[in-house]
Ligand SMILES: [Zn+2]
């Protein structure tokens with residue numbers, strides 16, 4: 666049984682020589698309840714952390730599922746989501762001396778904090794949002810809603826008249842009016 670987690674203390678790994686590795690089984694739920702996309706299942710997979718000259722390179726393939734709305738009828742649709750992780754995290758504090766380091770890293774999500782915590786939450790959150798398809802249909806022939814009354818046409822036809830006539834007919838009727846005159 667793997668516990669859900671997105672944070673690791675990498676103090677020990679940072680003290681080791683370049684090339685040292687750790688691997689972890691990961692189970693991670695990173696999207697907030699109120700996000701546009703919901704996670705149907707946690708991301709699961711195995712990651713490897715590699716000590717580099719700059720910090721810690723995290724690599725791994727994680728798979729999960731997300732729930733998005735059908736583009737036509739807004740029904741929830743579950744889609745598989747795969748994340749290929751390859752990010753280098755950099756320490757903000759020297760693990761041996763405890764002094765703050767000058768870090769040349771603009772993305773705050775890739776910083777290891779002063780307690781040597783490497784946090785994958787934000788990186789995984791951005792990856793899921795990027796990898797989740799947004800144009801999804803609940804089924805290929807989803808009928809969607811009636812434009813007039815809003816009925817879900819997958820449940821059956823509504824009583825609305827057929828949609829307004831094609832505007833090209835207006836021109837034709839106008840022409841016919843002219844002929845009559
Ligand atoms: Zn649909």
Ligand SMILES: [Zn+2]
Pocket residue numbers: 811812813814815816823824825
């Ligand atoms: Zn209708």
